[in-house]
Every structure is written in structure tokens, then in C-alpha cells.
Amino acid sequence: MSTLKKILIVDDESSIVLALESLLKVNNYEVEKSYNGKDGLVMVKKFKPDLILLDVMMPFIDGFEFSSIIRKDKNLRDTKIIFLTAKGELSDKNDGYKKGCDDYIVKPFSTEDLLFKIKYFLD
Amino acid sequence: MIPVWVIILICLAYLALLFWIAYYGDKKSATKSIINTPLIYALSLTTYCTAWTFYGSVGKASTAGISFLATYLGPIMLCPLWVLLFKKIIKICKREKISSISDFIATRYGKDKFLGNLITVMIFLFMIPYISIQLRAISTTFNILIRNTTEGAISNETALVVVGLMSVFIILFGTRNQSTIQRNEGMVAVIAFEAIFKLIAFLTVSFYVIFFIFNGFEDIFSQAAEQNMLSAINDIEQSLEGGYWDWLMLILLSFLVFILLPRQFHLIALENKDENHVKTASWIFPLYLFAITLFVVPIAIAGKLFFLDSTFSPDIYLLHFPMQTGNNLLATLVFLGGFAAATGMIIVETIAVSTMLSNNIIIPIVVGRLKGFKTSKIQKFILFCKRISIPIVLFSAYIYMLIIGDDYILVEIGLISFVGIVQLAPSFFGGMFWKTANKNGTVAGLVVGFIIWYFTLLYPTFISSGLIGDMAILSEGLFGYSALKPYAFLGLEGLNKISHGFFWSIGFNLIFYVLGSLATLPKGIELQQANKFITLMDDFDSNRFRNKYNQIQFNQLYELIIKFLGAETTNRAIKKYDKTYKNYDIVDIGFIDYMENILSDYIGNISARIVISKLLNEEPLSRNELVKILEETKEAISYSKQLEIKSEELVEIQKSLVLTNKKLKEIDNLKDEFILTISHELRTPITAIRLLSEMLFKNPNQYKLQSTEFLKTIVQESERLSNLIDDTLLHEQLELGNIDWEFQDCYIDQIISNTIKTVSPIAEKLNLLIKNETLEEMVLVYADSTHLERVFINIFTNAIKFYDPNKNNHFIHITYLLNKEDIQIIIEDNGIGIAKENHQKIFNTFVQIQDEILRTKPKGSGLGLSIVSKIIQRHNGTIAVESRLKKYTKFLITLPRIKSL
Numbered sequence A: 001m002s003t004l005k006k007i008l009i010v011d012d013e014s015s016i017v018l019a020l021e022s023l024l025k026v027n028n029y030e031v032e033k034s035y036n037g038k039d040g041l042v043m044v045k046k047f048k049p050d051l052i053l054l055d056v057m058m059p060f061i062d063g064f065e066f067s068s069i070i071r072k073d074k075n076l077r078d079t080k081i082i083f084l085t086a087k088g089e090l091s092d093k094n095d096g097y098k099k100g101c102d103d104y105i106v107k108p109f110s111t112e113d114l115l116f117k118i119k120y121f122l123d
Numbered sequence B: 001m002i003p004v005w006v007i008i009l010i011c012l013a014y015l016a017l018l019f020w021i022a023y024y025g026d027k028k029s030a031t032k033s034i035i036n037t038p039l040i041y042a043l044s045l046t047t048y049c050t051a052w053t054f055y056g057s058v059g060k061a062s063t064a065g066i067s068f069l070a071t072y073l074g075p076i077m078l079c080p081l082w083v084l085l086f087k088k089i090i091k092i093c094k095r096e097k098i099s100s101i102s103d104f105i106a107t108r109y110g111k112d113k114f115l116g117n118l119i120t121v122m123i124f125l126f127m128i129p130y131i132s133i134q135l136r137a138i139s140t141t142f143n144i145l146i147r148n149t150t151e152g153a154i155s156n157e158t159a160l161v162v163v164g165l166m167s168v169f170i171i172l173f174g175t176r177n178q179s180t181i182q183r184n185e186g187m188v189a190v191i192a193f194e195a196i197f198k199l200i201a202f203l204t205v206s207f208y209v210i211f212f213i214f215n216g217f218e219d220i221f222s223q224a225a226e227q228n229m230l231s232a233i234n235d236i237e238q239s240l241e242g243g244y245w246d247w248l249m250l251i252l253l254s255f256l257v258f259i260l261l262p263r264q265f266h267l268i269a270l271e272n273k274d275e276n277h278v279k280t281a282s283w284i285f286p287l288y289l290f291a292i293t294l295f296v297v298p299i300a301i302a303g304k305l306f307f308l309d310s311t312f313s314p315d316i317y318l319l320h321f322p323m324q325t326g327n328n329l330l331a332t333l334v335f336l337g338g339f340a341a342a343t344g345m346i347i348v349e350t351i352a353v354s355t356m357l358s359n360n361i362i363i364p365i366v367v368g369r370l371k372g373f374k375t376s377k378i379q380k381f382i383l384f385c386k387r388i389s390i391p392i393v394l395f396s397a398y399i400y401m402l403i404i405g406d407d408y409i410l411v412e413i414g415l416i417s418f419v420g421i422v423q424l425a426p427s428f429f430g431g432m433f434w435k436t437a438n439k440n441g442t443v444a445g446l447v448v449g450f451i452i453w454y455f456t457l458l459y460p461t462f463i464s465s466g467l468i469g470d471m472a473i474l475s476e477g478l479f480g481y482s483a484l485k486p487y488a489f490l491g492l493e494g495l496n497k498i499s500h501g502f503f504w505s506i507g508f509n510l511i512f513y514v515l516g517s518l519a520t521l522p523k524g525i526e527l528q529q530a531n532k533f534i535t536l537m538d539d540f541d542s543n544r545f546r547n548k549y550n551q552i553q554f555n556q557l558y559e560l561i562i563k564f565l566g567a568e569t570t571n572r573a574i575k576k577y578d579k580t581y582k583n584y585d586i587v588d589i590g591f592i593d594y595m596e597n598i599l600s601d602y603i604g605n606i607s608a609r610i611v612i613s614k615l616l617n618e619e620p621l622s623r624n625e626l627v628k629i630l631e632e633t634k635e636a637i638s639y640s641k642q643l644e645i646k647s648e649e650l651v652e653i654q655k656s657l658v659l660t661n662k663k664l665k666e667i668d669n670l671k672d673e674f675i676l677t678i679s680h681e682l683r684t685p686i687t688a689i690r691l692l693s694e695m696l697f698k699n700p701n702q703y704k705l706q707s708t709e710f711l712k713t714i715v716q717e718s719e720r721l722s723n724l725i726d727d728t729l730l731h732e733q734l735e736l737g738n739i740d741w742e743f744q745d746c747y748i749d750q751i752i753s754n755t756i757k758t759v760s761p762i763a764e765k766l767n768l769l770i771k772n773e774t775l776e777e778m779v780l781v782y783a784d785s786t787h788l789e790r791v792f793i794n795i796f797t798n799a800i801k802f803y804d805p806n807k808n809n810h811f812i813h814i815t816y817l818l819n820k821e822d823i824q825i826i827i828e829d830n831g832i833g834i835a836k837e838n839h840q841k842i843f844n845t846f847v848q849i850q851d852e853i854l855r856t857k858p859k860g861s862g863l864g865l866s867i868v869s870k871i872i873q874r875h876n877g878t879i880a881v882e883s884r885l886k887k888y889t890k891f892l893i894t895l896p897r898i899k900s901l
Helices: A012-026 A035-047 A063-072 A091-096 A111-122 B004-029 B038-048 B053-095 B101-108 B113-147 B156-174 B187-215 B216-226 B230-234 B244-261 B262-272 B276-295 B295-305 B312-323 B329-368 B373-402 B407-422 B425-433 B439-464 B471-475 B499-517 B524-535 B554-576 B590-604 B605-616 B624-700 B707-737 B747-763 B785-801 B864-874
Strands: A007-009 A032-033 A051-055 A079-086 A103-106 B744-747 B770-771 B780-781 B810-818 B822-828 B879-886 B888-897
Touching: A007 A012, A007 A063, A012 A032, A012 A111, A012 B707, A032 A035, A035 A051, A035 A063, A035 B244, A051 A063, A051 A111, A051 B425, A079 A111, A103 A111, A111 B624, B004 B113, B004 B187, B004 B605, B038 B187, B038 B262, B038 B276, B038 B329, B053 B113, B053 B187, B053 B244, B053 B262, B053 B276, B053 B295, B053 B312, B053 B329, B053 B425, B053 B524, B101 B262, B101 B329, B101 B425, B101 B524, B101 B888, B113 B156, B113 B312, B113 B329, B113 B373, B113 B407, B113 B439, B156 B187, B156 B312, B156 B329, B156 B373, B187 B216, B187 B276, B187 B295, B187 B312, B187 B329, B244 B262, B262 B425, B295 B312, B312 B329, B329 B373, B329 B524, B329 B888, B407 B499, B407 B785, B425 B439, B425 B499, B425 B524, B425 B624, B439 B471, B439 B605, B439 B888, B524 B590, B554 B590, B554 B605, B554 B707, B590 B605, B624 B707, B707 B864, B744 B747, B744 B785, B744 B879, B747 B770, B747 B780, B747 B785, B747 B822, B770 B785, B780 B785, B785 B810, B785 B864, B785 B888, B864 B879
Parallel strands: A007 A032, A007 A051, A051 A079, A079 A103, B770 B810
Antiparallel strands: B744 B780, B780 B888, B810 B822, B822 B888, B879 B888
16 A cells, blocks of 8 residues: 555644544545644654645744744655635735745635645645 | 416316217127226226325325225225125125115115115215215315415315216216116226226326425435424324224224225126126225325325425325426326316216115106106106206205315215215125014114214214304213213213214114014015025026016906915915005016915915916916916915914824824724634634535545534534624624613622523533622622623633643632622632733733643634623723633622612
8 A cells, every 4th residue: 555645734723623634534645633833843843744734823833934944944845835824815825925835725615625736736 | 387278178188088988888888898807897996985085095194194094994804705795795786686775775674665765865965975075176176276276265166067067977878778777887987997097197196296306215204204203104003092993993984884885885786797807806906905005105294294384284285296396287187186086986976876866765756646647758757867866966965065165074074974874784784694684673773873873973063063052062961961972972982083973873773773673573575585685596587587577567467366366365465565556557576576475385386486487478377277287286275275374273183183093093903903803713613614514515424423523513613603703793882882781780699690500501511610609798780781791601601611621620719809889709710720921911802812731722702801891891890810820710800889779
């Protein structure tokens, strides 16, 4: 059995984490989760995900800061980041790109859209 | 001996030469000016050396020694300042179209007609005696020359002939057109010629005396030494009564007079062709003075030696030398030299004074009565006025000479005139350098100076000549007050009469000028003129007005301005200007400038200039142009109108506007943040609901095991959504004050026990104990029970929500503290606690403290405590929090009590 692609979910909303975790596992991904940026950073190093679904608005370490930290790490150069953002504002989009996200998806989104984006990056 | 008729012929030839020079100079002025050189400019300024210098300096040197030099030291010391001072004066005169010194001062102080008249009259009084002296000099010397008598018998006919000839000459060459400004090139050429002529005559006779009558300088001085004469001539301090103080005063006096004498001002400023001539002239002129005074002392000594036993005045030594030695031809040259010096002065002084007289007094009076006449006729009349004022000046001088026959008084009054003229100094110089100076100060200074001048100089002269009053006044003082002695005013003694009078008159003049200017406020036009005189802005485009300004009628300008300012403002502005115009009056440059300034206050500089330029070019403004300018400047109009009326108020309003704006911006930012957060808060549960329901809907089989959990989450998130909406609406209503409060007297324990009933089902699930102390008495509060209950529910649910799972038993403990005026309700729990730094934050909107223990986000709107605090506020109560992390949380709510019934 070929190794499954690994996805890390970082979001402080437990209901969203619940939904995403179930959805991705059913779609044959290996999934880990963190409820805040701090835990997320620890988990990234341990788990070495291929892709991170990252909430933007989080306390302590927000998504932008999180991704900029990740981008400095050479070992994680190939890790893709998709922002889950509640705000569709342009300025946030730009910020996100600057800090090195590969794509973003605006809440609320459909399962189809999310899976499509993930597939695009991981296949 | 040369026969008398030859002498007369020579004099006539000389006069003919003068006429020819004047004619030639005028003719050339149209093509190639012959006077446009710095040399001619410098020579013309030597009109300062009159017959008084020519004859009088020798006379003065033989009686008062070296002191004759004081009169020349002043102007020489002034020379380094010429470039700075003269250029400024010349610029101002050209720009402001100044026609005389009285015009200069009047223009500076708001173009004031009264001031112009006052100065004209004063100058007329000062200058008539001065011109008389020159006439007297000519007639005296002529008589000596012709009759060969030692004492010139008074010959009125000679003076009369001179007056007649001069009148014709000046009318021909001094009033060539009716323009207010005289630029008379022929006349300047004559003046320059006479300057050279008088110097040559003086030097020739000096050589004759020194080398032909005597054997050179050595001979004169050794003879003088034998006679013991030298010390009297050489001692500087003894040469004047007041010693060095007199010297200082006289030098200062001549320094000022050199510019202020009307003829000097005329030549310096009005006849100047090119500003750059000033620089060269400033060293040529002192050289000339040096040349003409160099031999004065030797000649004076020679005269004393040669005419040892004669009784005639030393003033005419110069003429007597050649006559006594039988050299008639040289005597004629001397006479003509003196004649040149005298006529030069008479010509320019007459032009200057008559210009003032006609422009300021005669023309306004005469033309005022010629309303119905044609323009060409009025112009003829104006020219006539100018011409007639010349003989008026000359004949006044002649008549004055007849009345004051005495030589002594005549000379005395000449010097007194000097002091009179100097009264113009404060306003003249002050006007060019001191912005605050105004008309009131000027008039006060002039009038007071004039009175002191009259009292200390003219009045005592009249007394001592027996014309008026009582000799006792000189020794006892006026009305017997010793402080009012004319020659020892306020007890100042020891000075020469002239320097004494000069000191006091100019001193008081200056004080009144300064105090008057400081104590009163200038008119608008005065300020405007002050700016023009002092700052000399280079961008002032004087040529703009030059060609057309004569043609602008008042009504043209008025109709134009009224379009912009409206009738009321326009009239107010015109009223402020101190000249009045009627409908078809032609307005002067100053008025146009003034109106442009006013206009620019309303529509801006550039638009104002465009509007006025249009008028000057006589192109009427088209309707479109007008509308365009109006539109462009509409904002400026309303803004500046407000500014004008309520500028101070506006500043205040602006301040508060800035503040309000800042506040609004802050509120706006908060609002933005609020909406942003709300949308974020709304999107999150929706996202969860959507994902979960989609998953269940599309692939129900795959999530069979989790379906209960999913559905439960969906329900929770839906509840969260509706709570959020409720809270947001409530929060918004509280913020806006849109709530219908239902206040009534309530028992506090009832409210709390109701609340406990509501939350106890949830509490029981967690085994959380709610312990409510019993109140000792029934406490009434004035409250809206529904909202107050919401407060307690919120606090209880928070306590439940944030229970500490690491502890075995959980509780909420409610206690009360009863005071006279209020009741404090203390709600304590043993939950996870709140870190100290967050104690205040929790009452803000959308603040949710991250759950350190659960490491997930608390489920709530983040509005709860903000709502709580607002409700408590509305009840005139307070809410505070005490807490320690992982230990306890205490909410302290204080509410005012009302007395039990």
C-alpha cells in the first residue's frame, strides 16, 4: 500500500476540525489536527505534512504568522499551504500570498471545492 | 575797464546760452538723451551748492572759521548710503508716480489729501525765504558789478527782471506737458552746465587771488601768521558757540536737508534717468564738493588781509578781489558763477515747489469747478495752473525780499528754512523703513515740530528784528516762564540758535511721530502703501497699469467688482478707501490696485488679476468666462466670507470638528472591526454546518458511525448561530439606546433565584453546585427584571462553561454585601480563572480568552460580558472582576437599593 498523503488541519473551531478530519480521512488522506498555532507548529515538525489547511483568524499565532514561520524551514519547502479564511477581502488575500500560502479558500466552502484544491496540489 | 554795456551784453549772451542748452536738451530727449550719464546726474545734484556756497562759504570762513564745512560734511558722509537709499527712493517714485516730496509722504501715508496739503503749505513757507536769498544775491552782486560801489544798494529792478526771466525760462522748459510728473531734460542739462560753470568761475578767481594778488599759499599763510589770524580760523571747537555739539547738529542737519530739500528730492528721484547712475554719482559728488571748498580758507584769509580796513561784508570778497584790482572781465565771470549757482537753485526749487502747489492745492480747487467743461479744455486749464504757479512762487519770493529788506534776517531765515524742511525727516525716512508708522503719527509729529520750530527759530528772529513782540520774551521766556525762552528752550543753553532749534523741533517731532503711530491704528490703504514702500516687491507689475489706467472709469470698475462681491461688500470696501469717486470719474492706479486686492480676498489672486487685466485691456468679460471664474471660485468665496465674519468661531468649530472626526474615525474603525468579526463569527458555524450536512447528504454510508455526532454538532452550531444573531442585535440596541426598558421595583433575591432555576439543569449535568446565601432582608432594586436576569444567566453560564475539569467538585457561590445605599452581589466560582492581564479586556466586544486548558476556542459570541456591563451601567450599577488562574473567578456587581416600602 502506497503511503498516504499527509494533511495537517490547524483551526481553533472544533466543529470545523471535526468535519474536515472526517472528510479527508474518508478521502484517503492521513490527517492530523491542531486547535491553535502553537500546537500546530509542534505538530508540523513531527508530522511533516504534504499540505496544511490553515485557519487565518486564530489567537496567539495567526495563519499569516504561522505560514511565514513554516516558509523559513527548509525541510518544509515542499509543504503546500491552503488558507481557510472567513474573510474574502483582497488585502487578506495579498497578505496570504506574501506570507507564502499556495492558495486560499473562503468560508463557507463546499466539500467538492476543497477536495478539488487539495487534489490539485497533492497529485 | 570794460564798459558797462559790454558786461550787460556778456550776461545776456550767457542767458541766451542757457536757453539754447535747455532747448537743445529738450530736443534731444526725444531721440538720444544728452543727460543720460552718471556724470550729469552727479552734477545736477550739486545744485545743493547755491549762491550761498559760492559767496557765503568764504564769508562764513572769514567770520566763523572752519565751521563753514559742517554744511558739506553732512552730504559727504551720506554718500556711502546713496546706493541703498536713493535707489529705494527712485524705485518708489517711479512705481507710485510720485511728483514731489509732499506727494511722496502723502502717498506713503494712505494717499492722504490733507497730509499733502499740510506739507505743501509748510514747504511753501520754508522755501520762499530761501529763494529770496538767491534773488537778493543776484541783485546785490549785479549792482556791485555795474555801479562799482562797495555796498550793493538794494536794486529791486534787477531782482524783478530776474524773476521775470526765470518765470519765462521755467515755463518754457519746466512745464512741457500737463502730466503730473515733470521730467525736464533741457532743464537738467542747464543745471549740469551751471554746475560746471560755477566751479570753473570759483576756481579761476581762487587762482587769481592766490597766485596773482598774492604770491601763492605760503605768502597768504605767512602774512596771516604775522597778523595772528590763523588760530581763529583753524580752531574747530571754538568756531561754533556750542563746540562739537553744534558741529554734530549742523552735520546731521545738512545730512538730512540734502535729501529733503524739494529741489534735491526732485533731482535725486524724479529727474533720475537710470538707477545705476547713483553708484557713480556717489563718488563724483564728494569730489565736486571737495573742489569747491578747497580754496575757501585761503581765500577767506586773503580777503581779511587784503580788505583789512574795508567795511563791506566778507560775503562779497570774491567779487571785490577782481574789481579792486581793476579786472572787470574776471569780475563778470565771478558774477556769472554766482548767477549760475543762484539760478540753478531757483529753477529747480521753483519747479519742485510749484509742482506741489499746483498738484496739491491749485488744480484740485480749480478743476473741481470745471465739471461741465470739455476734456481738452480741462487739460488746458491744468497746464495753465501749472504755469501760473511758477510766477506765484517766484513773485512770492520777490515780495518777501521786499518786505524783509534786511540782509541779516534774510540769511538767518535761510538757515531757519533748513530746519523747517528737516521736519519732514521722521515721516520721510520712517515711511520707508517702519511699517507701523501711520498718518496720525506723521501729522502729530509735523505739527508739533512746526510749532517748536516756529517758537525756537522764527519767532525770536521776528522779535529781535522788531517786527513783533517784546524783547523781554527772549531773556525772560514766554509769559515769564524761564523754560519757555526761545533760545534756551526747557533750559537748554549754550548751543548755537540753529542747532538748538533743530534739536528741539526734530526731537519733539520724532517723539510725537513714534508715539502717534504706536497709539493709533492705520487705515487699510495705509497698510497697503506701507507695504509697497517698505518691501518693494519685485513682482509688482507696474507696467500693467501704465498704459490704460487713465481710461478706466469708476462705473466700469464698480460694475465689474459688484458681480463678484455683491453691492454691500463692494460699497463697504469702497467706503474704506479714503477717496471718493463718482460714476464717470477716472480712477487712479492706487484704487484699481486696492480693488484688485479686495477682489483677490474673495476669488483669489490669480482670478482677481485676470478680471482686472480684462478690464485694463478693455475686453469685456464674456458671460462664459465670468461663469467659469465664478464656478472656480465659488468655494473660495463662501470660505473666505465665513472666514471674514466668523474666523475665530470657525477656528473653534474646526478644532471640535477635528476632534469629532477623530472620534468618528475611531468609532468607524471599531464598527468595521465589529462587522468583520461578526461576519467571521457567522461564517464559522455556517462552514461547519455546511460541511457536515453535505457529507451526510452525499455519502451517508461512509459516515454512518459518526452521524449522531455530526447531527449534534450541526444543532449546536445552529444554536450558536442564532445566539450570535440575538446577541449582536441586543448589543447593537444597547449601543444605540433602542431598547424599551421596563423598569420597576424588584426584589433582588427573586431575580437571582429565577436565574438559578434556569441554569440549574446544565449545572446538574456537571455536578456543579450553586449555593445561594440567604439575604437577611428583602432588598428592592429599581430594575428591568428580564435584562437583569440575562446578566446573571450570562455570568452563571460562563462559570459553568469554564469549569475546571482538573478539580473534583465544582461550585458557584453567591453572597451579598448590604450597604445603606446599595447592594453588592458577589458571584464566585472555582473554574479555570482569568489571567490578570485579561481582567479588563473581557468586558470588551468580541474578546474571547483562549482556553489554555482545553486549547480550543470557547463557543460564544464574544459579546456576552460586553452586554452584561452595558445592562449594569443602565441600572446605575458597577461590575468588576477578581480572579486567579486555575483558582477562582469572582464577579462583583453593585446595584443601588431603594428603601423598602
